[in-house]
Amino acid sequence: MSNVAEHLKDILIKFRWIVIGIVIYFYGILLKNEIFSNASKDGLMINSWDVSLYLLNDIYIIVYFIVPIVLFISATIVLSDFNYMTLIRLGTTKKWVFRSLRRFWSKTSILLLILVFMSFYLTIGVPFSWDWSQYSKSNISHDTLGEIGLVFTAPFVAFLFQLGLLVLAISILHIFLSLFYVTIKKRNIFLIMCAILFLGSVVGFKLFPEEYAFLSPTTYFTLKNFIDSFNYPLIGLVVLIGLFIIFYLYILLLDINKRHYFQSIKSYLPHGIYLILCLTGIVSISISADPSKDTILDVLVLSFQGSNSESFSYFSFFYYSIVFFGLTYLINLDISREIEQIGYYKIIRYRNLEKWFWSWFRKFLLKVIFFLLLLGMFSIIIGAIVGLKTNFDVTVLYVDWYTILYHFIINGFLQITFYILSVFIISWGKREASYGLILISIFMVLMLPGINQQGVIPVGLNSLVNLLEHSPYRITLVLLIANIMIYLLIKYLFTKSFKN
């Protein structure tokens, strides 16, 4: 008898994905009929996107079907995977969290694939078009698709956004659950948490008033609810990415004994203060911008305009100094550590100084590029949050957006590289971080009005105001020559120090 039951269970487990597919299919048929009757009542045309987006945005299938399955997969993976045998092999809890996320997606991706496949399969027999249908642009679709048709230019974009949203939201859900378990390590409390999440999503979409909708997990699973509660999808994305960053910071603390928290926070304090200063500048520029005419790229231009011999303002000069010389200073600290503490010990192994130099200098270059991209993203996102125009026009300068980005990223990168290389030479010669500060002060003086009139001194050239007088490609050339010259100097110093 029990054998039969066992057998039945095995079969059910083996064919679970098919069962799930069948359930989604039949539910989808019901939804499809609903759209058909709605649209034909008013004589509106529909197309395949109406059907597939409707299925993906149906709160009931998400809340009563997808979420429970996702929670089940997540909980079983967390519970079965968190054991000392696995942990000791992985080496850190951080690695465990990401491994668990990978394992989670190896299962959940099948579920999403089935859902997406069904959303397409159901469109068989419905006319296809790349555009929104009459139905989705009309008012009656607001009950079913919400404002999606008004916010997104093309249904395909909405579809991709929906998929990305689902992946991001579900990943964050799993990361939350795994972090919760790692923190409390109590099976029962963990299961209660899963139940709360399920109930929260069931009642959440009905009970929470609109202002608090961002507290309900379901808001993040469907594009319809997402747009209803955030008006502007980018803001919701920022909330999700913010959550992700908070979780990530928490993950970084997981493997540290609490007694050492303070110590590790202290060692990151300069970086923290620096980042806050950078953000404050961008935020204050964004707030003072004029939402009726300024765009998100204007924020970038106004924040990083810097100064040159013709145009000078104290705010931009100091903000430029904080951002770019601050970065140079922080990197200088790392470089002198590299030289003082571990330099000699490593140099013996590398034998060749240039190899040693590139072994760590590479990493700084990558960090600089990453940092510039981050600054650019932050100005655009903050600009969007405060409600500036989200097109890629630049109103404060007569320059195209790609010139701005080229200058900001490429010339910014070359300029910072020049700063770092100069600071390296000083640290190499003097073996003392404070000399780097003197060099940085000299750079600041060189940026004052009237000094760098021809734009050939390779200091402050990445200021965006330079685009008023010089072509960005000329600036690139100047910076390239400066970098090559200073690198040759470093090579010369290296060969000299070997002869000693």
Place this chain on the structure above:
Amino acid sequence: MTIISIKDVSKSFKGNVLFENINLDIRKGQIYGFVGPNGSGKSVLFKMICGFIFPDSGEISIDGLEIGKDKRFPENFGVIIDRPGYIASKTGFENLKELAMIRGNISDKEVVETMEMVGLDAQSSQKTKNYSLGMKQKLAICQAIMEKQEVLVLDEPFNALDVDSVKKVRDLLLRFKEEGRTILLTSHNQDDIKICDEVYRINRSKLELTLPLIGDSHS
């Protein structure tokens, strides 16, 4: 050569003081035994050494790297602590293979060989949920030794094993010692303790050396 160094470590749970400023250096290539009554903190000590819980004060370093600061879990440790959780619906071999894949430094053949060493049938299609207590214990031993881990931290490794298996595992541990591997174990059985080079008793929140007796033997 010191592999594990315990410095001024204290640990208590809600007023229940388990350790107070204990100090110990574990040297490479020796077998260490830890004894003490139930609830005296043997398992807690092993968990702290492996980084599963942090001490309240003091520091534990493995090869000079402090747990909870420079490193979380020590590298290349084979560990048995608590009842291990297996994937119930998989066979013993599949469970071990899953673990072996994390580091990916041993082949299937080596997993099979380890299973045979402790007397488990690698070809058996029996799921671990149907394993006996002793078989589960053997599986736990397998995962702790299969990757030729340098340091073995074994909490009651002989639990539930039959007489022949106990002898087999004892001989294995002595062989590992010859190979220069370091072993820490706990046991409530006097015979098991005989294979240890040094034995510590947990007494009133301190570690007391009980074997070799001080002043005794080869010093």
